[in-house]
Amino acid sequence: MRALFIGGVVDNSEMDLDNAPPPLHYPENTGAGRPRYRLHQVGTKGDGTVAYVVYGAPELPDEEVDRIAEERGYARRFEATPTLPVR
Template sequence: MRALFVGGVVDNSELDLDGAEPPLHYPDNTGAGRPRYRLHQIGVRDGTIAYAVYGAPDLADAEIARVVQERDYPRRFEASPQAVLQ
């Protein structure tokens, strides 16, 4: 699955994630006790997660949703978007 980042110092960056489920926060442990990015959306294709969108902690949910729509991740990955409820 592909991790996609919105906002912060790694805005518009991507990396591959191992495992069937993306972690709720990335990275899991920052050493400071505060996660840097929070999972906002996943994209499901053929029953598996194709992508996971992580947003910077200083960005509002609406701004992250706007950027995701602008970048059109569901079309790019041919996946159905699903919001992650916190």
């Protein structure tokens, strides 16, 4: 699956992520006790596989992360349906 980042120091960056299911925070262990990114959206294909996940910087409101993800067209790009993660 592809991890996409909104906000923070790696805004608009992407990377491959092997974790299944995706972690709620990225990176999972920062050592500082405060996660750098929080999982906001999971894009699933018709067959149920996860195509992409969207992580947002902790200071960004959920609505802003959703707006930016839609503006960047992640769901369309990966031909997947965006859903909220199970927290």
